[in-house]
Amino acid sequence: MNSLDPALDLFPLAASILAAITCGVLGNFLLLRRESLMGDAISHGVLPGLVIGFLITGDRSPFTMLIGATVAGIATVLLVMLVRRLGRVEAGAAMGVVFSVLFALGVLLIERAARQTDIDADCVLHGQLETLAWYDAPALWRDVPAWTTIESIPRQVWGLVIACLLACGFVIAFFKELRLAAFDPGLASSLGLRPRAIDLVTMVLVAIATVASFEAVGSILVIAMLICPAATARLLTDRLSRQVLLSVVVAIATAVLGYRAATVVPSWFDDESVNAAGSMAMTAGIILVAAILLAPVHGVVSRSIRSRRLARRIAVDDLLATLLRTEEARSPDAVPASAVNLLRPPKPAAIERARRSGLVEGRSGSDLRLTEDGRRVARDVLRRHRLWETYLVEEAGLSPDHVHDPAEVLEHLGPIPSIRSSRDPHGRPIPDPD
Amino acid sequence: MSPAPPDRTSLRDRPEHSSSSPLSIHAMTVAYDRKPVLWDVDYDAPTGRLVAIVGPNGAGKSTLIKGCLGLVPLASGVVEYRGRPLEEVRQRIGYVPQRESVDWEFPVSALDVTLMGRYGRIGWCRPIGRRHRAAARECLERVGLAGLENRQIDQLSGGQQQRVFLARALAQEADLYFMDEPFAGVDAATERAIVEVLRDMRDAGRTVIVVHHDLQTVPEYFDEVLLLNMRVVAAGPVEDAFTRENLQKTYGGRLTLLAEAAEAIARGRRGRDRG
Secondary structure, eight states, rough: OSSSSSSHHHHHHHHHHHHHHHHHHHHHHHHTTTHHHHHHHHHHHHHHHHHHHHHHHOOOOOOHHHHHHHHHHHHHHHHHHHHHHHHTTOHHHHHHHHHHHHHHHHHHHHHHHHTOOOOOOOHHHHOOGGGOTTTTOOOGGHHHHHOOOGGGHHHHHHHHHHHHHHHHHHHHHHHHHHHHHHHOOOHHHHHOOOOHHHHHHHHHHHHHHHHHHTTTTTTHHHHHHHHHHHHHHHOSSSSSHHHHHHHHHHHHHHHHHHHHHHHHHHHHOOOOOHHHHHHHHHHHHHHHHHHHHHHHTTTTTHHHHHHHHHHHHHHHHHHHHHHHHHHHHSSSTTOOGGGGGGOOOHHHHHHHHHHHSSSSSSSGGGOOOOOOHEEEEEEHHHHHHHHHHHHHHTTTOGGGGGHHHHHHTTTTSSSSOOOOOBOOSSSSBOOOOO | OOOOOOOOOOGGOOTTTTTTSEEEEEEEEEEEEEEEEEOOOOOETTTTTTTEEEETTSSHHHHHHHHHHSSSSSSEEEEEEETTOOHHGGGEEEEOOGGSOTTTTTOBBHHHHHHHHHHHHHHOOOOOOHHHHHHHHHHHHTTTTTTTTTSBBBOOOOHHHHHHHHHHHHHHTTTTTEEETTTTOOOOHHHHHHHHHHHHHHHTTOOEEEEEGGGGGHHHSSSEEEEEEEEEEEEEHHHHHOHHHHHHHHHHHHHHHHHHHHHHHHHHHHHHHOO
């Protein structure tokens, strides 16, 4: 099966996308407050709330579930704060203890109530997307808008539409307040912008998102979506507004790709399709790993390219400076060279690179000479080196025989000390700027 | 022994406090985890002056500021601003926290942070208008950061970050400012720039209360000083209050005695609670 079918795929896909957006948007603010695990805690902590809500009222209406789960979600947040304060443990440990205990309580309650209910722990974890199949669906996608009626949309999808509107509406309306509360709660509170209330509403919305999602997509996807899209977007931009927008895009892409991958990837191995929620959570992880590796500025690859480029430039700079120093040492008015002993032999790769850039000419060894361009670069490097040496002796109070090594590093970096001198501490001339 | 119920009565009937003072603190006591940090602090700030809060580590300098701003609960005491409670005058009071108190990797630009000073003025849920952006840009210029407004704050030097905080305070256009160690870890150029801005603020009639740790520069930078070590040791114009004797009292032997007393009381209370 390689194409989507309205009957089987429309509502499951819609539910997945809505759940992904809802959690993805809220996840940004958990991430920035370093409380991503709180989403995990809440989404596990609501389980006993769901079951207790069911046991008390005996029905499985969304409203009962919502009340029970929201109460449990808030209780989770308060318990975490309590354990943290009374137990004097760090936030992560407090969350870990609270959510595992609450989840275990939920599992025990389910077993106890197993005969009366069709809730089970498995369906809470990975959802039941297949229950959203639409048996009266038209055969063709283009007939879908005409055929869809309010009654044909499943209850779970409605729940997610409401949760998604709440989450997005909250983030849009209170964007400024959310940003300040996450960045500087002290200022927010001194301005009367109630960071604690904002925090609490965020947590309640996470609880609502969990409840709305759990029946369709399960809490594994909730946890993945609370963390991964926001973390991916954070790597791609340095502006919060763009991060939130990107997290939505990433969330939608994750849901669509993950949903397709659940059927397509196993078919390559002639296997049956796998759980779509699990596949989406995997996809979220894969996209995050890709961003960690490939993000333009913060990615591992681009950082290592930058540092390799810098290392290459330094090797070439060092080679050119060495050649210029050798020239100086040969000239008749040379200061007796002790420092030349400190020079490292140039790397063959650096010679090759310098030759290709037209900075040196001649064969390797003693035959190697600076070109005009090469001399200009070398004079600049030497100028920085000797200015730094002078600075370190005169301003930082180091002794002249201790300044070569630090200057050897500093000469390759941005700043140039603002110091006027024509000779360095060893009596060698400081080249003028070009 | 439970802490005394907070004294929430107005200071109107207390002749020792003036309702024309931008900040009146009466009998403020703050305790963290039952260990008193500030004891019975009384203080009236003068209008249009630069005030340094000076004292050793753990003297409660930051706590005093946070207590005034309602960021830590008071065990007892009253704080009033020109005779009015904090809730009525929040927008007129600026706060510059310690630089380390925020996450500088946060995805916001220098302009975004400066604009935060105007959030109270803009109001809940309202978008940030062009007028506010222009005002924030002007504040960045005043602290010498023109051209860096779109820089992510992590890409700024420590001194520049501190200046962004100052620009944010300027953007708030408050009457009274609390600043927590604005000179900590900044370069000489930033220090001069900050002093200049502080003097401008004072000359415009604002009162600025600064937690300061460099005793050497107190007479040069400030008009008034509040010497603090859990309680007010001395307060007043720098010429009168910043004396060798008062400094000795603030930093010297008495400190250890007071700290020991506090320690003993805290221990006693804990013991009683268990027993």
